[in-house]
Amino acid sequence: MSDTDPTRLLPLAGTVNFRDLGGYPTEDGSRVRWRRLFRADSLNRLTEEDRGQIRHLGVATVIDLRTTAEVEEGRFPVDEVPVAFHHLPFMESVPDPEAFQAMPGLLASTYVDMLDEAGDKVAAAVTVMADPANQPAIFHCTAGKDRTGVLSAMLLGLLGVPDEVIIEDYALSAHSMAALKQRLAERYPDFADQILDAGEMFSAAPQNMEQLVGVIRERHGSFEECAASLGITASTVASLRGSLLDR
Numbered sequence: 292m293s294d295t296d297p298t299r300l301l302p303l304a305g306t307v308n309f310r311d312l313g314g315y316p317t318e319d320g321s322r323v324r325w326r327r328l329f330r331a332d333s334l335n336r337l338t339e340e341d342r343g344q345i346r347h348l349g350v351a352t353v354i355d356l357r358t359t360a361e362v363e364e365g366r367f368p369v370d371e372v373p374v375a376f377h378h379l380p381f382m383e384s385v386p387d388p389e390a391f392q393a394m395p396g397l398l399a400s401t402y403v404d405m406l407d408e409a410g411d412k413v414a415a416a417v418t419v420m421a422d423p424a425n426q427p428a429i430f431h432c433t434a435g436k437d438r439t440g441v442l443s444a445m446l447l448g449l450l451g452v453p454d455e456v457i458i459e460d461y462a463l464s465a466h467s468m469a470a471l472k473q474r475l476a477e478r479y480p481d482f483a484d485q486i487l488d489a490g491e492m493f494s495a496a497p498q499n500m501e502q503l504v505g506v507i508r509e510r511h512g513s514f515e516e517c518a519a520s521l522g523i524t525a526s527t528v529a530s531l532r533g534s535l536l537d538r
Contacts, residue, residue, distance in 0.1 A: 297311060297313065297314075297325045297326060298311070299311050299313075299314070299463075300463075300466075301329070301344070303337065303338075303341040303344060303345075304337075304338045304340065304341055305334070305336040305337040305338050305341045306331055306332050306333070306334065306336075306337070306341070306435075307332055307435075307467040307470040307471050307474065308330075308331060308332040308434065308435035308436065308464055308467035308471065309329060309330075309331040309332070309429075309435070310329065310330050310331070310435070310463065311325060311326060311328070311329055312327075312328040312329065312330060312443065312446070312447065312460070313325030313326060313327060313328070315447060315450075315452045315456050315460070316452070316453070316456070317450055317451035317452055317453075317536065318451045318452075318453055319451055320538075321450075321451065321536040321537060321538045322536065322537050323447070323450055323452065323535055323536060323537075324534075324535050324536065324537050326348060326427060327426050327427050327428070327534070327535055328420065328426070328427070328428055328429075328430075328446065328535065329348075329350075329427065329428070329429040329430075330429075330430060330431065330435055330439045330440075330442075330443050331429055331430075331431035331435045331439070332431060332432070332433060332434050332435035332436075332439075332467070332471060333357075333361075333365070333431065333432075333433050334353065334355075334366070334367040334429070334431055335364070335365030335366050335367065335368075336365070337367075337368060342368060342371055342372050345372055345429075346372055348427055349427055350372070350374055350427050350428065350429055351374060351375060351424070351425055351426060351427060351428065352374055352375045352376075352377065352419060352420070352425040352426070352427075352428040352429070353367045353369075353374045353375070353376050353377070353428070353429050353430075353431070354377045354379055354416050354419060354420070354428065354429070354430040354431070355367065355376070355377065355378045355379070355380075355430075355431060355432075356379060356380065356381045356412075356416070356430060356431065356432045356438040356439060356442065357378075357380060357431075357432050357433055357438070358380050358382060358383060358384055358385060359378075359380060360384070361385070361433060362378055362380075366378075367429075375425060377415075377416070377419055379412040379415050379416050380409070380412065381405045381409040381412055381413070381432070381438040381441065381442075382401075382404075382405065382408070382409065382438070385433070386401070398437070398494060398499050399498065399499040399500075399502040399503065400502075401437065402437065402440070402441050402499065402500070402502070402503040403502070403503055403506050405438065405441045406441065406503075406506075406507075406517070406521070410520070410521040410522070411521070411522065413441070413442060413445055413521055413523075414518070414521040414522040414523045416430060416442055417442075417445060417446065417449070417518070417523050417527065417531065418523065418524075418527050420446065420531070421527045421528070421530040421531035421534065422530060422534075423530070423533075423534035426534060426535075430442055434464070434467075434468070434471055434493070435464060435467070436461075436464040436467075436468070436493075436495055440461045440464070440495075440499075440500060441503065443457070443460060443461070444457050444461065444500060444503060444504065444507075445514065445517075445518065446531070447460065448504075448507070448514030448517075449514050449515065449518055449523075449528050449531055449532070450531065450532060450535060450536060451532070451536075454504050454508075457500065457504060458497050458500045458501055458504065459497075461495060461497070461499070461500035462495050462496070462497045462500070463495070464495040465494075465495035465496075468493040468494075468495060471493065472493055515528060
C-alpha cells in the first residue's frame with residue numbers, strides 16, 4: 292500500500308479483527324476497490340462510536356457465518372444500524388480447543404471441509420456480495436479468521452488476486468489473536484484456561500491457507516472452476532469483478 296491508501300485494519304473498540312479487503316493487486320493489473328468489502332470478528336459488542344463508524348462507511352449488508360448457537364448469543368445490531376442481514380452458517384458447531392490439540396492439522400483440514408459441506412452457503416454469500424446494491428458489505432465469524440478466511444480466499448481468488456497475497460491476507464489475523472483470546476476468556480470464564488492455552492485453534496499460520504488454496508488448485512485448477520462446482524454462476528463472477536475492481 293502507498294501512504295495515501297486507506298487503513299486496512301479499522302480499530303473499532305468492539306472488535307479486534309475488522310479489516311478492509313481493498314487495495315490488493317490482481318494478476319491482470321487491476322486492484323480491489325477500497326471500502327467495499329470488510330472481513331471481521333464478532334459484531335455483537337459494537338460501541339456507539341463503532342456503530343457510527345459503520346454507518347459512516349455506508350454498510351448495506353452484513354453476512355454472519357457463525358453457528359446458530361453463536362448468533363443466539365448476540366448478533367449485529369440491525370435495529371440501530373439498518374442493514375440487510377444474512378445468516379449463512381459455515382458449520383453446525385465449533386470444535387473445542389482440545390480437538391485441535393489432539394489432532395494436529397485439524398484447522399487446515401476444517402477449511403477444506405467447509406467447501407465440501409457448506410458450499411451452498413459459500414455460494415450464497417458470494418452471490419449476495421457480487422450485487423453492487425448490497426455493497427459495502429461486512430462478512431464475519433467469531434475470530435474473523437477461519438470461516439471468514441475461507442470466504443475471503445474465495446472472493447479474492449475470484450477477483451484474480453494472486454495466491455500468495457490471499458495467504459498473506461489470511462496471516463494478518465495473527466496480530467489480533469492474543470486480544471481475541473483475552474476477550475473470549477473474559478466472556479467465558481469457565482473455559483478461560485482452555486482458551487488461553489489453545490494453540491492451533493487460534494493459529495493464523497500461512498500453511499493453513501496454503502493447504503486450502505492448494506486443494507482448490509489441485510481439485511479444480513482454478514477458483515473459477517471451484518466456484519462453478521459450488522453453484523456460483525459466471526454472471527455472478529462477472530458482477531463481482533465489475534463492481535469490486537478498479538481497472
